[in-house]
Amino acid sequence: xxxxxxxxxxxxxxxxxxxxxxxxxxxxxVGLILHLGRVSRTxxxxxxxxxxxxxxxxxxxxxxxxxxxFSPERYLTSExxxxxxxxxxIVAIAxxxxxxxxxxxxxxxxxxxxxxxxxxxxxNEINARTLxxxxxxxxxxxxxxxxxxxxxxxxTLGMQIIDIRLKQIDxxxxxxxxxxxxxxxxxERKQVAxxxxxxxxxxxxxxxxxxxxxQAVLLAEAERDAQTLRGEGDAExxxxxxxxxxxxxxFFAFQRSLEAYRKSFEDGxxxxxxxxxxxxxxxxxxxx
Numbered sequence: 001x002x003x004x005x006x007x008x009x010x011x012x013x014x015x016x017x018x019x020x021x022x023x024x025x026x027x028x029x030v031g032l033i034l035h036l037g038r039v040s041r042t043x044x045x046x047x048x049x050x051x052x053x054x055x056x057x058x059x060x061x062x063x064x065x066x067x068x069x070f071s072p073e074r075y076l077t078s079e080x081x082x083x084x085x086x087x088x089x090i091v092a093i094a095x096x097x098x099x100x101x102x103x104x105x106x107x108x109x110x111x112x113x114x115x116x117x118x119x120x121x122x123x124n125e126i127n128a129r130t131l132x133x134x135x136x137x138x139x140x141x142x143x144x145x146x147x148x149x150x151x152x153x154x155x156t157l158g159m160q161i162i163d164i165r166l167k168q169i170d171x172x173x174x175x176x177x178x179x180x181x182x183x184x185x186x187x188e189r190k191q192v193a194x195x196x197x198x199x200x201x202x203x204x205x206x207x208x209x210x211x212x213x214x215q216a217v218l219l220a221e222a223e224r225d226a227q228t229l230r231g232e233g234d235a236e237x238x239x240x241x242x243x244x245x246x247x248x249x250x251f252f253a254f255q256r257s258l259e260a261y262r263k264s265f266e267d268g269x270x271x272x273x274x275x276x277x278x279x280x281x282x283x284x285x286x287x288x
Contacts, residue, residue, distance in 0.1 A: 021050050023058040030063045030096045042097035059105055063093045065162055068111045072170070073119045075126040077134060084170040085126065089118060090162040091154070099158030110157055117153035118164065121146040135169060142166070 024047075025031040031044035034057040044058075051058050072086040091114070093099050103110045125142045126134060134142070143164045154161050 021053045023049055023051060023060070025049060025060055028062060028064045029060050030093065031058055031060045032096050032100060033058055039097050039100060042095070059100065061093055061096055061099070061105065063096070065090050065092050066107075067091075068114070070111075070115050070118065072168075073122075075123055077126060077131045078128055079130055081131040083126070083131065083134065085122065085166060086168040086170075087118070087122070087164055087166050089114070089164045092160050092162060093158060094155065094160035095158040097158065098156070102157045110159060113157055114154055114159060114161075118150055118161070121150045121153075122164075 023031070025044055027046050029046060030042075031049065032039060033041040033044070033051055036055060037057075040056065049058070068089050068091050070087055070089065072084045074082060074084050076082060091111075099105070099110065103113070122142070125146055129142070143166070147161065147164065150161050150164070
């Protein structure tokens with residue numbers, strides 16, 4: 001009877017023991033086993049794993065790339081100019097065992113210990129450059145020359161620095177570099193504006209030239225058609241006048257005289273001095 005009463009308790013202990021012996025490492029993570037507080041196994045891959053309850057402890061860490069922001073650091077350039085450099089590092093766990101031994105698994109502590117390693121290495125490069133070179137030069141070159149040295153220090157923490165990016169460089173207010181940077185930016189913008197303006201003027205000249213050519217062609221064609229129509233009209237008028245003259249020569253002569261009178265006096269101010277018997281006045285005499 002006593003044994004039967006212990007069966008539920010044994011079942012609970014068994015379930016708890018089973019639950020305490022199973023742990024999961026997800027994708028993008030890495031695990032390690034602590035045996036009585038000491039690192040026993042490292043670099044455990046993703047999957048379902050087992051450990052000894054109460055004796056062994058499983059720790060799981062994210063080994064994906066992680067962006068770590070660092071506080072701005074002040075440096076002196078080669079001409080003793082003071083600058084504040086703000087940067088961010090892309091880091092990842094390279095050796096989970098070394099990482100745990102150095103930091104106890106505390107990522108914040110790892111970032112604090114990496115900060116002086118990175119800042120001291122960058123100091124060597126920045127101190128060797130002028131302020132103008134630092135601002136206008138290739139910032140990636142500053143990092144590339146020191147990345148291997150930085151990683152040598154980071155490996156003692158079980159970390160790897162993938163890349164470091166300079167986010168911002170604050171310049172001293174009494175430096176003429178700021179004005180030089182602004183002047184260079186203005187010159188670049190003016191150069192782009194001048195190029196775009198020249199391209200626009202070239203396009204305008206091409207469009208105007210094409211329009212002038214089209215206008216000349218249209219006017220020539222219109223003048224040609226007009227000359228053709230005038231010629232046809234004159235020919236038709238000549239034909240009609242000829243037919244009229246053949247049918248009634250006296251009426252034709254009268255019509256031509258009226259046209260001559262109209263053209264001579266159409267402005268209302270013309271004065272013609274003729275002899276009384278001039279043929280031009282033959283249709284104005286009262287005996288006609």
